[in-house]
Amino acid sequence: MSSQLNIVKTPEGYIALCQDTPLEITQEWFSVDFWREKAAVVGSSKGRYTTWFVESNGNQWVLRHYWRGGLMGKFSKDAYMYTGLENTRAMGELRLLDILYREHFAVPKPIAVNIVRDSIFYRADIIIERVEGAEDLVAKLSKGAMNEQQWQTLGACIAKFHRRGVYHADLNAKNILCQPAEVNGEECFYLIDFDRGELRTPNQGWQQANLDRLLRSFNKEQGKEPNLAFTPDNWAALVKGYQG
Template sequence: MEIKATVQGDNWGILIHPDWQQNVRDRGLSLAEGFSPALFHAEHYQSEAVKVGDGGRNAAWFIPTSIGPAVLRQYRRGGLVGKFIKSTYVFRGEAQTRSFQEFAIINYLNDAGLTVPKALAAFYQQKGRFCEMALITSLIAETKPLATICQQFIDNKLSPEQAKAYTQIVAQRIRQMHDLDVYHADLNAFNILCTNEPIEAYLIDFDKAERTKLSSNLRQQNLNRLKRSLKKVCGEQSIVFMEQIAEDYALFEDK
């Protein structure tokens, strides 16, 4: 499927989910009137933009939109490179921007029925040979990262039934993602969000994710990434929790 901007301007483009397009039209606005680069900057929302506490490399905010509460995330580099070049990336065409790629994968999974947020809009701003990018996704309310759930398990704050329900649903959602041929590039303890009533798990942050036929080795790499993340955050005691996720993962049959 071709990935092409819905609205374009001088050196920028915005890819918009059909639901938000319809919302804007229902309010009597054209897409050009309803969408601009300002929507992808926290300053536009003034005091209504609230920084996300966990993850996001200090560049994610809870924001209000005409289609409901959402999360704005600006793309930031990590590691050593990020100390020198924080937010610019080589521009290889709009279809190859990380924001447009992530938009496409999230909505592919959402349309397939996986519990992921809806990607509402993706943005890029070209600056010569480089670009800056941002993504707006729907907000999943009343969630806790898997890191918190694991710590509650370690602290004996979950009943055995609750712990089992969490490990089963996390394993099932990861398995469903894999069976849909998506490899998550950063499956860590903060990129799985859990709700309590009902107990559910949502996968987030599909930057650099790939659609590819997953071998058993790639599937295990994803699980190992999550294991390392839980161990880093929650310590050695997280191993029992992760082992249960891995066991539950193996129980779900391929579609």
């Protein structure tokens, strides 16, 4: 299944909208100040940078700016070289999310991206739907343990993505959300943040590297929070679910 987006030319670049996204979205919608003026900012998530939660017509959306990391981030916090609309990180993430969402994978519903040109550079933002009632695994495990079945379910969830050839560039404990059963009748795990993600031919090399990265993130988070409910037996249950 290919992604189907509406591309709108703007004075400064482009807005790309998923098929059922309201067409009245303008560049202003990608600024947190726009939502502040409407008293529609309902929360935020703070990591290296802030992600904003906003409310639109009864729906809660996540507004995220694309920031550079690593060595390049020391020279420019958010400007990327522009080599064509389809080569932007925002378009790559939106198209991948659009495909996965329409194939009923456990990902947030994609809404739109904004690409702003500045000479040979661009800056970008993305809006996705907030996963109702969900919290990331670090937050969940800081409150208590998951049972073996939950870990196996998580492993099976990751395996489903891998069988489809979904490469997640930053699979870590904070990029996995757990939605409680009270929302839709059963507990669900979601993967989020598909920046630099892509569809690949399934093979054990990158799939195993994805799992190794996830394990390192659990160990890293436990190093920062010794009471985090994560054990080698938990990881073994996840792998069992993945292989099953």
